[in-house]
Amino acid sequence: MQIIPVIISGGAGTRLWPVSREAFPKPLLKLADGESLLQKTFKRATLFEDVPEVVVVTNRETFFLTRDECQEVNEDHIPLGFVLEPFGRNTAGAVASAACWVKKHHGEDAVMLVLPADHLIEDPEQFQAAVNAAAAAAAEGRIVTFGIRPTAPETGYGYIEFDNEKGLDGVHPVVRFVEKPKLEVAEALVAGGSHLWNSGMFCFSVKTILKDFTRFTPELLHACESSFAAGAVLTADGCRSLELEPGQFKRVTDISIDYAIMEKSDRVSVVPSNMGWSDIGSWHSISELTAPDSQGNRIYGDALLHGVSNCYIKSDDRVVGAVGVDNLIIVDTPDALLVANRDCTQDVKHIVGQLKKNGHDSYKIHKTAHRPWGTYTVLEESDRFKIKRIVVKPGAQLSLQMHYHRSEHWIVVSGTADVVNGEQIISLQPNQSTYIPAGHKHRLINPGVMDLVLIEVQCGEYLGEDDIVRFADTYGRAG
Template identity: 55%
Template sequence: MLVPVILSGGAGTRLWPVSREGHPKPFMALPDGESLLVKTYRRAADLLAKGGEIVTVTNRDYYFQTKDQFLAARLSGQRAHFILEPLGRNTAPAIAAAALALRERHGDQATMVVMPADHLIRNAEAFGAAVEEAAALAAEGYLVTFGIRPTAPETGFGYIEAGTALNERGAARVERFVEKPDLPTAERYLASGKFLWNSGMFCFRVGTLLDELALHAPQLLEQASACVAASPVREVGAVLQQELETGHFADLPDISVDYALMERSEKVAVVPAGFDWSDIGSWGALSDLVEPDAQNNRAAGDALFIDSRNTFVQSEGRLVAAVGVENLIVVDTADAILVAHVERAQDVRQVVKRLKDSNHDAYRLHRTVCRPWGSYTVLEEGARFKIKRIVVKSGASLSLQMHHHRSEHWVVVQGMARVVNGGEPKLVSANESTYIPAGHKHRLENPGVIDLVMIEVQSGEYLGEDDIVRFEDQYGRAN
């Protein structure tokens, strides 16, 4: 039995200001409009017969967005199993938890294909052939990793040195894993023909993986086993949901599967990928997905180039004009603009570090923030006021809640709202409004079949998102 296991998380700091902590890289829409996560789900489904299971390991804060992406991929007949982490603990705990969960459901002979959610692979047929080869090696007892044939002396990737050949198609035992090299070392690796980029994708039998963890990382396996045992699977509609118990999970080490196991095991093999691959690790990599003009300018969104060369512009909703510039990356969002030299694309992460050190909201959130019930967009804010556009999905409901420091005025723009405001529910139609005083218990629901759109005006001494007390919540967020 083949089970794709998708690892979805990570802030993608080199892709700021689009990728942020609250809206990480897998949710980013590529120039064709689809997210990396949707593409990964479709690639996973291509490996399965109808009715197969796709496991996603992600942070519990991303659960509702992730489920929406699964539904957006329209995977007819595929079953979703979400394993939810309470906090980030790198790939070794995530993969161990997934393996233990699959052992309980399908036994030791199930074959896991571990796929990061932020990779782009456009040749699905070649990817399927590589997975088939890897699964055959996994059946022989190998822990298989996928290596990418290098096309340049890349210093941003780890490398795998291939050793003894295992078949005529290029699969080999792994001689060693090496860290991201400096440029002279990367040039030697490229010239030798023996090194592959480490893709971070794996294939192994559940039993083999757990046996090797017992040998090389016994404490990690013991802690992961205790965590999964304390984390029952719940069936919610057609979805399996398994929230990992916080106390046990917090005890697990923050370590990658490469360090914890792959570099120590003697059963590791590598399959050279016959498919195109990109980890979309920087704005340079993303710009390569856009067709250039005659001056090698590329635009995702509304852009105008005058006497400019070798410049990439991504714009969300407004025109960006580039005049007399060259070798630039310009990324425009509602609340932040990035301007960088193309040769400094890898250094964008330094911006995120500075923002995080100063506790600036721009490292965490966009103006538009997704919630389980829909989304809100901050339109304007100042001293003692904030204006939001709120969208509530059909049938969705905000929590029954109260604010200590702010009052709210709601104006319905589209749809119908059912409002609880300190008393019995009442319906509020388009062009009507209601006022929520500070201290009042209130709730907003959308009983209609179309999205409910509202304008909310907040006023008060403190307008932070943490001024909220939840009494009841259908998404499990009550205080």
């Protein structure tokens, strides 16, 4: 029996703004030990012997960041496969598309272990034991979910009622699913002993889950299969990927796997576990991962405090000073600052909604934006100019491109740059520069073994990132 881990890495993580953004989602968030939630999920998914491939479902725009995060911790060089969504369609579409991938490459008898990329599990041995029990049941035709034995009457989680009297090898029939309850209902559920937190992790064979998709949501499955069949395939850098075709994928219903399958199927079972699970759903839960000082404060970064208690302060770049405050969450980034009451961190998503409504870029991107070739940081901008610091990774190159509305001046700070500028091909050393008029085809290449750093000065009537025509691209973004 083969277990194929499927990591679902999507969602904007709006409750963890300003660190989590649409173009830098929650799974990429680094914890205090320097590992991201995605990396922890990847390492957890590869605890099992003879894993033939790890499949990751993610957004097309975050593919390269996601790939780099996985490759960084892929010490055993397990093959990677990526299913790339053109836009989000919730977990049912993600799971159905992943099932198409696993069926094609591993057969319909393969067992899929579906793991959200933004959860934290503190007891890997309990996790392994639960997965082994679930995989055995999945091979017999069951759809298995993982239930967490509750430690408190949480109102932010869904619950699973299970038959405690029936069960085999730690796997019990599911009686029903319960939506996120009010506090008094949650207290009664926890006291009763027959309800578990719904972890959002699943295990089933490809054959079984496709049968239930056909039974309950045939239109959704057909749209996913059509999008998968018409998708563009790319193999590069030791992994293979498939971009789902957008026209067909638009027809996929925006619905969760819970609503689409779990609450309807008669095949569903649950494995109760004490694996130390958390969905890291807010800054309050993030703050609980750091040990408090004698005043109840948790500090990540550089902060000076006077008369401060029960606060969480995170700042990567600037010094934060706090005086006479209590019970606050303070998260500082180069372009945005969050100050929230610890008891209201679930409401951070409303700030993101306002930013999006107002068209403010900070809901989507950071001041430093990540690209497959490296990063750029906007240092200053006005109506007719923008100044960027560009870092190109060794051996990487930007697309061969052209801009209609802006000219660019590149000044190399460190490293070596090979530049295509119109009909010219030139090499630039530190303190050398080139000017690229609007309408000129151009390309930037780092031929060296160290980062290439340069300053780019843009001038023109329009400086938006969408003023770009790509003629050729190493990363499949042209055309």
